[in-house]
Amino acid sequence: MLKLGNAKLKHYINYIAIAIVTLVFGGISLSGSLPFSTINLLEKIAISIILATSLSMVVGFLGELSLGHAGFMCLGAYIGGKASCLLEPVFGNSIVSLIISLIVGGTVAAVFGIIIGLPALRLKGDYLAIVTLAFGEIVRTVFMNSSSESFGGSLGLSTPRYDKKYLFIIAFVLVIICLAVIQNFIRSKHGRAITSIRDNEIAARATGINVTKYKLSVFTISSLFAGIAGVLYSYSNYRVQSVNFDYNYSIEILVMVVLGGMGSINGAIIAATLITYLDTTLQTVLTGNLAVLQDLFYALILIILVIYNNAPSLKTFRTTHNLKSILNKFSKHDPSHRRDDEAKWDRVPTKIEMNEVLSVDIQPTSSTLNPDKKEGK
Amino acid sequence: MEFIETLISGLSMGSTYAMIALGYTMVYGIAKMLNFAHGDIIMVGGYMIFVTMTAIGNPILGLIAAVLFCMLLGVTIEKVAYKPLRGASPLAVLITAIGMSYLLQSTAQMIFGSAPKMVIVADFGNLQLGELKIPIYTLITLGCSFVIMIALSLFIKYTKVGRAMIAVSEDKGAAQLMGINVNGIITITFAIGSALAAFAGFFMLMKSPSLSNTLGAMPGIKAFTAAVIGGIGSIPGAMVGGVLMGVVEAFSLNVSAIAPYTDAIEFLILIIILLVKPTGILGKVRREKV
Structure with missing residues (x-):
């Protein structure tokens, strides 16, 4: 009975954890004894979680790199913030105007996701990275140079701020919605199609998966949530300034995804929480020239984690020394006795070597020419 | 008259971009990776010139020191960060390269502080x-980069190492079977690319003497854009793309109405080129082989 419960609990653990956190802090907040700094931190954490999980979809599951996540967030923040300014005389600073601005900001970001994704995702290779990077810079430049009546120019757009007592609760509700959409998408047949594109695009195409359609839909959903995070940002701050959404911010979101583990939603949530917490605490500790230590730390996280997780020469070390095998030594659970129908949803195993699948060698590729791997067919 | 002045300034800026773009495109052609840290090697070169100039005061010696140090740095980065990932997914290599770029920037800020340094290489005045x-x-920029690009083209076309580079970029496995030391060729490519970046750093300091840890970030991205516009992996393409980029930049900076949007215009060109001709101006279409 416990086992059955475990399997189900595993799927919903993140919803439950977030719901409990929201209820606990919501209760304290309504009683009026939650300090302002904690409320601010909770809002930032919720925004970071939305950003990290949505980027994790593109980087971890689709295997494409987007460096313009901050750009989509910037778009959402400005458009949503502008919408909330325009709606304020009609609805006041109410939940109605918040919801409308969320929809407007998210939709505009998603539309731009399609516009940017369409040329970049048709191509193979690292084009998405460079095009999204370019897009982020374009968005920033355009908002920076806008007239003061439209989007505030270099001073930034001043936006209405939602009641601080409730905003973080709304933000966490949005986190749960975001998780529900992304997790159900990833665990559906579409999700398996996406991971198969990541692992081998040619094989995926050969099995009849519409690669461009799937890539585009993932990228669009991801930019939609980045836009929503931007609208939340505009509601939690008095002012939206384009300087805050630079390239470095996109990298910070990428660090969250890499630290949490590629292709792990829960990892992204934990890493987003951790890094946002570290950010706010380190800001008071590391001042002046020491502030750069934080960047150095991020850079080292990126390099060391990626090399450790991906280097082909470290493969045997990884398989013998990972957390799972260490834990297995202590638990009685024998991994060789696995039920056949036990589906592993967290990581859909689709990694297949190309030369195992296709028996026909039309053109010798570099891997077949490698004398170590010479296969006898 | 203004037209010719703008054109010459654009060509000079463009040839600097072309130098950086050559580094990107050579590394992309041979190691099949996007070396994000390339832009920051320019910055390291700039700081090396600054250090030598404050110690000795000779800009030429500064340039030589910068070239040597950047070559060493480029090769070290390749050995430490990129070599262990050979054969891993391109995404992993790309993220490591971004981390490397971030690492160089923050290390430079830690050593030299965040305030920009003034490096006046030499004041040549104007030609009337x-x-x-x-x-x-x-x-000077135009002349030097012209000579360097001609030399590079001749080097690749007529020397044994250059021919080996072409072979490795065509087919790594076949090149290895023909007795080419692929790892050695990749090391040489990184060394040449980094040396070109050091030259670009020198040219940029001649143009404006302010030196900070983000000196190379934006030119690096623009030069990569130029390499993609010209056709990534193609050496003449990088030159054409770089010069085109510089000329567009000079002319759009000259018109006050669109001057603030210069960066946006350049990136928009990239997106349009990718929509219309994804391989770039001089890029070759490569068929995917299974």
């Missing part, structure tokens, strides 16, 4: 031809 007023440094 009737009404035409051309800053001499633009002519």
Whole structure:
């Protein structure tokens, strides 16, 4: 009975954890004894979680790199913030105007996701990275140079701020919605199609998966949530300034995804929480020239984690020394006795070597020419 | 007259971009990776010139020191960060390269502080031809980069190492079977690319003497854009793309209405080129082989 419960609990653990956190802090907040700094931190954490999980979809599951996540967030923040300014005389600073601005900001970001994704995702290779990077810079430049009546120019757009007592609760509700959409998408047949594109695009195409359609839909959903995070940002701050959404911010979101583990939603949530917490605490500790230590730390996280997780020469070390095998030594659970129908949803195993699948060698590729791997067919 | 002045300044800026773009495109052609840290090697070169100039005061010695140090740095980065990932997914290599770029920037900030340094390499003044007023440094940049690009083209076309580079970029496995030391060729490519970046750093300091840890970030991204516009992996493409980029930049900076949007215009060109001709101006279409 416990086992059955475990399997189900595993799927919903993140919803439950977030719901409990929201209820606990919501209760304290309504009683009026939650300090302002904690409320601010909770809002930032919720925004970071939305950003990290949505980027994790593109980087971890689709295997494409987007460096313009901050750009989509910037778009959402400005458009949503502008919408909330325009709606304020009609609805006041109410939940109605918040919801409308969320929809407007998210939709505009998603539309731009399609516009940017369409040329970049048709191509193979690292084009998405460079095009999204370019897009982020374009968005920033355009908002920076806008007239003061439209989007505030270099001073930034001043936006209405939602009641601080409730905003973080709304933000966490949005986190749960975001998780529900992304997790159900990833665990559906579409999700398996996406991971198969990541692992081998040619094989995926050969099995009849519409690669461009799937890539585009993932990228669009991801930019939609980045836009929503931007609208939340505009509601939690008095002012939206384009300087805050630079390239470095996109990298910070990428660090969250890499630290949490590629292709792990829960990892992204934990890493987003951790890094946002570290950010706010380190800001008071590391001042002046020491502030750069934080960047150095991020850079080292990126390099060391990626090399450790991906280097082909470290493969045997990884398989013998990972957390799972260490834990297995202590638990009685024998991994060789696995039920056949036990589906592993967290990581859909689709990694297949190309030369195992296709028996026909039309053109010798570099891997077949490698004398170590010479296969006898 | 203004037209010619703008054109020359654009060509000079463009040839600097072309130098950086050559580094990107050579590494992309041979190691099949996007070296994000390339832009920051320019910055390291700039700081090396600054250090030598404050110690000795000779800009030429500064340039030589920068070239040597950047070559060493480029090769070290390749050995430490990129070599262990050979054969891993391109995404992993790309993220490591971004981390490397971030690491170089923050290390430079830690050593030299965040305040920009003033490095006045040399003041050459202007060349007055009737009404035409051309800053001499633009002519030096143009001349030097022209010579370097010709030398590079000849090196690749006529030397054994250069031919080996072409072979490795065509087919790594076949090149290895023909007795080419692929790892050695990749190391040489990184060394040449980094040396070109050091030259670009020198040219940029001649243009404006302010040196900070983000000196190379934006030119690096623009030069990569130039390499993609010209056709990534193609050496003449990088030159054409770089010069085109510089000329567009100079002319759009000259029109006050669109001057603030210069960066946006350049990136928009990239997106349009990718929509219309994804392989770039001089890029070759490669068929995917299974």
